Amino acid sequence: DAGVIQSPRHEVTEMGQEVTLRCKPISGHDYLFWYRQTMMRGLELLIYFNNNVPIDDSGMPEDRFSAKMPNASFSTLKIQPSEPRDSAVYFCASSLGGVLSYTFGSGTRLTVV
Amino acid sequence: QKEVEQDPGPLSVPEGAIVSLNCTYSNSAFQYFMWYRQYSRKGPELLMYTYSSGNKEDGRFTAQVDKSSKYISLFIRDSQPSDSATYLCAMGIQGAQKLVFGQGTRLTINP
Numbered sequence: 001d002a003g004v005i006q007s008p009r010h011e012v013t014e015m016g017q018e019v020t021l022r023c024k025p026i027s028g029h030d031y032l033f034w035y036r037q038t039m040m041r042g043l044e045l046l047i048y049f050n051n052n053v054p055i056d057d058s059g060m061p062e063d064r065f066s067a068k069m070p071n072a073s074f075s076t077l078k079i080q081p082s083e084p085r086d087s088a089v090y091f092c093a094s095s096l097g098g099v100l101s102y103t104f105g106s107g108t109r110l111t112v113v
Numbered sequence: 114q115k116e117v118e119q120d121p122g123p124l125s126v127p128e129g130a131i132v133s134l135n136c137t138y139s140n141s142a143f144q145y146f147m148w149y150r151q152y153s154r155k156g157p158e159l160l161m162y163t164y165s166s167g168n169k170e171d172g173r174f175t176a177q178v179d180k181s182s183k184y185i186s187l188f189i190r191d192s193q194p195s196d197s198a199t200y201l202c203a204m205g206i207q208g209a210q211k212l213v214f215g216q217g218t219r220l221t222i223n224p
C-alpha cells in the first residue's frame with residue numbers, strides 16, 4: 001500500500017493567489033482528515049469527511065478555506081485568496097472507522113509570500 | 114485553555130539517558146491516549162496507545178496514564194540517536210473520530 005499521498009510536497013505562492021492541496025487516502029478507508037501544523041499552534045484539525053461527506057468543519061479558520069471530497073479516492077483543500085499567515089504544513093490523514101487507524105501523509109509545506 | 118497541553122521543548126539529552134515526555138489535558142471524556150512520533154519532514158506515526166488508564170510497555174517505551182491528575186507520560190529508556198524526533202500526544206473519545214493533539218515536543222538524543 002502506498003499510504004496517504006499528498007501533492008504537492010512544497011508550494012510557494014504569492015499573497016492573494018489561489019492554492020489547492022491534494023490528497024489521495026488509503027484505499028478502503030472511510031474517514032479523511034485535513035490538519036494544519038505550525039510551530040505556534042501545533043497540529044490542528046481543520047475538517048473531516050466520512051464516506052465523502054463533510055462531518056465537522058468547525059476547525060476551518062475562515063471562508064477563504066474550502067475542502068471537497070468528490071469521491072472516495074480524492075480530496076482537495078483550497079485557500080482563496082491566500083495570506084502569509086496561512087503558511088504551515090498541511091497534513092491529510094485517513095482512517096478506517098477509528099482513531100487507532102489514523103495514517104498521515106507526508107504533508108504539503110505551504111509558504112505564502 | 115487548550116484541551117491538551119504539551120511542552121514544546123526543545124529537549125536535548127545524551128545517548129543512553131531516560132527520557133520523560135508529558136502532557137496534561139482538561140477533557141475528562143478522553144479515553145484513548147496516544148503517542149505519535151514525527152521525524153523531520155514526515156507525517157506523524159502512531160507509536161503507542163493506551164485505552165483508559167494504566168501503563169503499557171513496548172520495548173524501550175512505556176506509556177502511563179493518570180486519569181485522576183489528567184496527566185500522561187511517555188518514557189524512553191536507553192535512548193538512541195534514532196529516537197530524535199518530535200513526539201506528539203493525542204487524545205480521543207471512544208466512538209468519536211477526532212483526535213486532539215498536543216503541540217509536540219522536539220527531542221534530540223546526542224551521541
